[in-house]
Every structure is written in C-alpha cells, then in structure tokens.
Amino acid sequence: xxxxxxxxxxxxxxxxxxxxxxxxxxxxxxxxxxxxxxxxxxxxxxxxxxxxxxxxxxxxxxxxxxxxxxxxxxxxxxxxxxxxxxxxxxxxxxxxxxxxxxxxxxxxxxxxxxxxxxxxxxxxxxxxxxxxxxxxxxxxxxxxxxxxxxxxxxxxxxxxxxxxxxxxxxxxxxxxxxxxxxxxxxxxxxxxxxxxxx
Numbered sequence: 001x002x003x004x005x006x007x008x009x010x011x012x013x014x015x016x017x018x019x020x021x022x023x024x025x026x027x028x029x030x031x032x033x034x035x036x037x038x039x040x041x042x043x044x045x046x047x048x049x050x051x052x053x054x055x056x057x058x059x060x061x062x063x064x065x066x067x068x069x070x071x072x073x074x075x076x077x078x079x080x081x082x083x084x085x086x087x088x089x090x091x092x093x094x095x096x097x098x099x100x101x102x103x104x105x106x107x108x109x110x111x112x113x114x115x116x117x118x119x120x121x122x123x124x125x126x127x128x129x130x131x132x133x134x135x136x137x138x139x140x141x142x143x144x145x146x147x148x149x150x151x152x153x154x155x156x157x158x159x160x161x162x163x164x165x166x167x168x169x170x171x172x173x174x175x176x177x178x179x180x181x182x183x184x185x186x187x188x189x190x191x192x193x194x195x196x197x198x
Contacts, residue, residue: 029187030111030159031057032176035098037189038077038087046096051086053078058112060084064179064186067123071188073136076175079188087190092131092171097194100174102167107146107176109159116181119149122163123175131171135190140175141166152181168195 033040039057042050053060062071062079071080077087107122121144129139146163165174174191 029058029061029113029115030109030178031060031187032107032189032191033110034108035100035105035174035191035193037176037191038095039084039189041096042087049086051084053084053087058110058187060087060188061185062188064118064177064184066121066175066177066186066188067137067140067142070177070186073138074134076135076137076188077190079186088134090131090134095192097171097192099197100165100191100193100195102165102196105163105165107161107163109176109178111155111157111159114154114157115183116152116154117150118152118179118181119147120159120161121177121179122146123177124166124168125173127168127172129172131173135173135175139173150181165195168193170195 031037031040036044036046037057038047039053039060041047042054043057045054060079060081062081063069070076071078075088077090078084123140123142123144125139126141133139145166146161148161172193172195174193176189176191178187180186
C-alpha cells in the first residue's frame with residue numbers, strides 16, 4: 001500500500017514538473033520574408049548592427065490593437081520589445097530597402113508557430129512622412145490598405161496575401177500586423193521600401 005502511494009505521489013510530481021516546464025516554453029512566431037522585412041533582412045545580415053533580432057526575426061510581438069493601441073510611437077518597429085530596440089532606429093540611410101511597385105503585390109509570411117488568428121493588416125507611410133524621425137502613428141495612413149480576417153482560424157505555416165499597395169514614390173515604410181485571436185498580442189513587421197524606382 002505504501003509503495004503504491006509513493007509511486008502515485010512521484011507520478012503526480014513528475015506531471016506537475018512537466019506542466020511547469022512546458023508552460024514556460026514560448027513558441028516562436030512569424031515574419032514577412034517577401035517583400036523582405038527589416039527584421040528578416042537583419043537575420044540575413046543585409047541589415048547591420050541589428051542586435052538580437054538577427055537571431056529571431058519571428059519574435060517581434062507586442063500589444064494588439066494598432067493604431068488605437070499597440071506599441072507606443074517611436075517603438076512601432078520593435079513592437080515595444082526592449083531587446084529589439086535597434087529596429088526603432090530610423091533615418092533615410094539606416095536600413096536596406098527593397099524595390100517595390102504600387103499596385104498588386106504579394107506578401108509572404110513564414111510562421112514558425114501558427115496561432116489562432118483574428119486577421120492581418122497592412123499600413124503605409126504618407127507620401128510626405130519624415131524618414132529621419134522615429135516611426136510614429138502620424139507618419140502612417142491609419143486606414144489599412146489591405147486586410148484579411150481569419151475569424152480565429154489557425155493558418156498554415158506559409159501565408160500569402162495579394163494586396164494593392166497605394167501609389168507612393170521614394171522611401172516608404174509598410175507595416176504588417178498579424179493579430180492573434182486567443183492572446184492580447186500581435187506580431188509586427190516593417191518593410192523598408194523604395195517605391196516605384198526607375
């Protein structure tokens with residue numbers, strides 16, 4: 001009887017320990033690799049002096065609800081994550097730019113751990129934004145130019161969306177937001193785009 005009781009107690013302790021360990025494991029998440037985002041280009045070493053984000057471009061996670069809530073102005077690119085603060089550095093020359101055209105573009109996300117999803121939204125800077133100031137809401141058109149609502153579905157590990165990008169010229173920033181349904185967070189990716197370059 002004592003042996004059975006001891007075995008039962010050991011089994012319960014092991015289960016508790018396992019549960020504690022597994023709840024501490026944070027899954028990785030997702031990033032935009034086409035057009036290549038700032039974080040992704042850090043991981044490819046095309047952007048320099050990026051800090052820890054070069055090892056985990058999928059982890060730019062912050063409060064959901066942009067633009068009403070979400071990361072504070074000046075911390076949009078990092079989603080307010082202190083260890084990724086280098087992403088918030090902003091000047092006309094700081095980041096590698098990808099050439100893009102207005103009109104239909106395909107945005108591709110790679111998800112390292114899919115989540116129940118509310119939806120996806122894309123915002124673009126105003127034509128006359130100041131690229132030498134930290135990213136803030138006033139720099140963006142706050143109506144997304146492209147949206148998709150998933151209603152809580154869990155997406156595949158590869159997500160592709162066709163979006164019509166508004167006409168812009170020169171250096172612009174596109175902000176992609178993947179909003180999670182069953183947490184208070186979203187994932188943020190910024191794309192440094194050279195629009196309609198000839």
